[in-house]
Amino acid sequence: MNSPDEHAERFTLLRPLLFTIAYEILGSATESDDVLQESYLRWAEVELSAVRDTKSYLAQVVTRQALNVLRSRTRRREEYVGPWLPEPLLLAPDAAADVVLAESVSMGMLILLETLTPEERAVFVLHEVFGFEHDEIAGAVGKSASAVRQLAYRARGHVHARRNRFGPVDTARTGELTDRFLNAAATGDLDGLLSLLAPDVHWTTDSGGKAFAVRELLMTGATRVAVMLVTLMKAIHRLPDTRIEQVHCNSDPAVAIYRGERLEAVVVLEFAGGKIVNGYGIRNPDKLAALGVTRVISRTAESPDARG
Structure with a gap:
């Protein structure tokens, strides 16, 4: 037994x-x-x-x-109301070290x-x-x-x-680009944003009908996305007790937006060739509820069988 x-x-x-x-x-x-x-x-x-x-x-x-x-x-x-996105997964930056694993959870x-x-x-x-x-x-x-x-x-x-991934994710490089992205959006620097967005960048927002989101839940094109981001950041900064943190979700750089201690949104950025090719905004509170803990993922493990 x-x-x-x-x-x-x-x-x-x-x-x-x-x-x-x-x-x-x-x-x-x-x-x-x-x-x-x-x-x-x-x-x-x-x-x-x-x-x-x-x-x-x-x-x-x-x-x-x-x-x-x-x-x-x-x-x-x-x-489901509006576009559906996967539930984001908070990971340690070194999760991208395993290239196959990093791509598979992107x-x-x-x-x-x-x-x-x-x-x-x-x-x-x-x-x-x-x-x-x-x-x-x-x-x-x-x-x-x-x-x-x-x-x-x-x-x-x-x-x-x-699939459209090109090579392994350079965590340090994408972290630097994310800093530039946040600074440009926060200061209303349209030219700076346009330099970071792919011409045909896609932006998807998942609210599930349970939270306020941008009017257009699906958006394509650098100019339209850049204008939306500047407008959105202005609105965020007008709200009291807000803060923005850079995090790591699904092997990609991401941005977490808080009001007080409440997580209001997560934006996951997908880069290719030094440009943002996809932005994924998750506003559905049901999908943010499990984001308070950093997850450990793996694709390899020894089978722990008892040896006689």
């Missing part, structure tokens, strides 16, 4: 990996926490002597639970993964990011290994044809 401590020890050792799997499938830290809680309850009932590979076993459990959540979202997503990649079917998304994440074999993934998604291989091929082609 296994002790509860042994179940907890194995699960805790793999928790960063398991959380990352759930988050990349769901794009929500809150739902990922719920998935891990439900997965642990199931894990606590397992006879450990029957588990040959704890890492593979738990990855399958977490994936199945995440897929259940993802499939149940369809109606809620249809009723806001742009998570949005791209939304265009896949639930099964394609799970297969892509498990195979391309975490390196699980097709036969391991088969048990998680309820498909044969050959069907998983086809799903992986289709998902990989779809993602590679649409």
